[in-house]
Amino acid sequence: MNWLAFIAAAYLSYALQGGLAPLWTLNGVTPNLLLVLMIFVGLHAPRSVTLVAAMILGLLMDLRPGPLASGGALVGPHALGFLIGGYATLQLRNMLVRGSVITLVLLTFIVGSFTALTEVLLYSLRGLPMLAGEPMPWRALPQLLVRGQGIFYTAVLAVPLGLLLNLSLKTWGFTARSRGEKIF
DSSP states (O other): HHHHHHHHHHHHHEEEHSSSHHHHHTTTTTOHHHHHHHHHHHHHHHHHHHHHHHHHHHHHHHSOOOOOTTOOSSSHHHHHHEEEEEEEHHHOOOOOOOOOOOHHHHHHHHHHHHHHHHHHHHHHHHHHGGGTTTTOOOHHHHHHHHHHHHHHHHHHHHHHHHHHHHHHHHHHHHHOTTTTHHHH
């Protein structure tokens, strides 16, 4: 994989996600462009590259303001969620057509669900001081609903993004997979 193309795409996705957030946030829901990029890389890159790219994109997501009451960033939930999502992409990619936009949209729903569940679980575990009698400001169910809406919104935007990413496929420098490529 061409890492310069990845860095440029990651930077552009990160900047658009943060810079355009006030313009395309609907009812508190913002699409996740880095998730679409992670799935695209996961569909075409070798296994080790996919997992490294997923971790990098997850860390970028963690650097954005988080859903905690303080608005502070917590490093880890998105990184682990994207890592699990990258692994799920690796498991599913041999059953799907890799160059299809429909595949990208379908995996956005599936992989986005894995990442959202992981993130909400980790943020909820952070609130375990409630066991000592302290009130828990984090509510998992409303966060799951917002994340579900975000996955749907991201899947809608995955159509034009998938078309653009598929047009740029030659610049990524993905190698052809071997016939006996094992995923697990």
